[in-house]
Amino acid sequence: MKSHQSAQMMKPATAAKKLGVYLPATPTAFQEGEVSRAELSRLQADPPEWLRELRQNGPHPRPVVAARLGVSIAGLARGGVTEPLTSEQIEALRQESPDWLEKERATQAEVRQEAARLKQRDAEKAAEADSRD
Template sequence: MSAEKKSQTMKAATAAKKLGIYLPAAPEEFRDREVSRSELAELTAAPPAWLATLRADGPHPREVVAQKLGISISGLARSGVDQALTTAEIKDLLAAPPAWLVQERATQAAVRAENARVKARNAERAARTES
């Protein structure tokens, strides 16, 4: 007398985030329903044409835009970029970077260097305490 097992579902926004796509650009039949874990796995393993196009050409969500530009999401916000960008727009920004992009990339490089320094310092401290 066990109950029928119901598969777990997630909101379309969660599925879009996991797929790395901008939800408003997805087809309506994807946006307006819940997605099961098995459907998400299927979309990841064998993406349909609309998903492949969205991943390649955009528009992309902020996380992907920031990653492609080599800056943080906070850097996008500081620069006033709050809309989704296409791959072509990102390439244009990288080809002729505006001052804000140059500054944010320098900031991101400094943060990465500091994180590496702290990680090395902590590893050195851990090695000393083990000895």
């Protein structure tokens, strides 16, 4: 007896998140349908024009905006950025370099340094434990 494997489907919001795009900016057909894992893989491997356009120009969801500005999502909120931004708006913010952006970038750099320090410390502890065994 053969088992029929059904395709795993995901909601458009989940697919948009995995693709790194802002759902309301996607085509209506994408927003109203479900996306299979195979279809998601095809979209990632060979993106259609609308997806390339969204990824290049936006509007971009907050995680993408935060990454492009080098800050956390919470840092965006503290800076008053709550809406999706286009690539042009992100570049304008970079050029403008407001005080909140510089502060949040510094905070993010400190967080990364601390994470790296902890990772190094844990690796040293693991190596020390291995050498004792």
